[in-house]
Amino acid sequence: MKSMGEQTPLFDLNLIRAFVAIYETRSVTHAAERLGLTQPTVSHALARLRVCYGDRLFSRGAQGLIPSAAAERLFEQVNVALSTIEGTLEAQQVFEPGSSTRRFRIATSDIGALFFIPPLLRHFQSVAPKLQAEFVQLSDTVLEDLSTGALDLALGNLPDLHQHTREAHVFMERYVCLVSAEHPMAHGTLELADFMRARHVMVSSPNSGHALIEGALAQRGIRRNIVALVPQFSVLPSLVEGSDLMVILPERVAGLFASQRRLKKVEIPVALPDFEVRVHWHARAESSPAHRWLREEVIQTLSKL
Incomplete structure (x- = not known):
């Protein structure tokens, strides 16, 4: 760790965002993509974090970056706090769908993609023409991806998610x-x-x-x-x-x-x-105006089908 005489570099919330993204993706490149930053910017943030904590934090491994013991402890301490802070900050922001260029990621099955994507894209085009909607295939990591923010919504008949996510009814099906x-x-x-x-x-x-x-x-x-x-x-x-x-x-x-x-x-x-089609999201996104808009638009659009 740093000695008392050494000067600690300026620390800001963006460093913690970078750290959490690197920890969860195990990659500087993927962390940069998630944060919408360049790879050199995230690499610089990691360098500053290493100085701040006097620890290497990550080392290279065959499957990506490997967190050190100090990084493991740091993640446990800052992840929940970061979600809370970002939630309070975003709750104060106004979301303007007509001008927003935000990207939302929605997971569904291939049968869901066939049925859900066309009406959703038509609706988004009419009310939020600059918005980016990325639809991805459901995977075994859907719950983890919702909790980390890698996914915004999961859509379909997904009974395994009922006890672990916030959810809303879309329609009944047979x-x-x-x-x-x-x-x-x-x-x-x-x-x-x-x-x-x-x-x-x-x-x-x-x-x-x-x-x-x-x-x-x-x-x-x-x-x-x-x-x-x-x-x-x-x-x-x-x-x-x-x-x-x-x-x-x-x-x-x-x-x-x-x-x-x-x-x-x-x-x-x-x-x-019969079964119920639902939309699922993580509690960390509950108070976000942008996320609340997304949920309401998805439910309203698909419930008419």
Whole structure:
């Protein structure tokens, strides 16, 4: 540490912002991108922090920067405090959507991207034309990304987030089957025996609540004849059209696909629970005028769909 006779360089809140960003991203480059600064600026901030604390703070490793013991202790002390300070500062600011160039990051599944992004971008273009909206794929780090500010919102049927985030209702949804318009089961009532014999496609989407379908069917003693597993919902229209395949989808998305191709919605012959689409955010963003605007606009736009 510094001796009493040495002069401590000027310390400001931006140094702590830089430190937290470096700690969370494990990279000066990624920290600079998050903060909207140049890499030399963040490198200079790190150099000043090292002088202030008399510690190297980070060393290079194979997977990025490795925090020292002093950096670990510092992060525990300043992270919550920084969130509190920034919350009080931002709460006093006025957000003007018509002129704002702020970037918001929203995570959703690929099925959410298909259904949510077009109406949201149309709405943002009309009320906040300079705003940047970045949509990213849901991942296993969604909760951590919300807590660090790397994400602003997570959108969809995400039951694992309920107990860990602030959230708001967007709309209720239910499941239906989607088949080709030429499918033998496209007309009339789909019987349970035919449903079980049909050739089903299933989307393997571990970060979505739609994986609960199999559990709900199993509880009722129903096993589907799954002949294909695919990684994304976006491939389904071209896969199902003109084939004997069947897929279970949220009704709104099935209706979207059916309006674009020769596909038909069919009622599932077994009662599956409805589910709730919600928007999730971290408590640290609760009082931010900009974030509050974003939440309200997303909810208002999508609840009309």
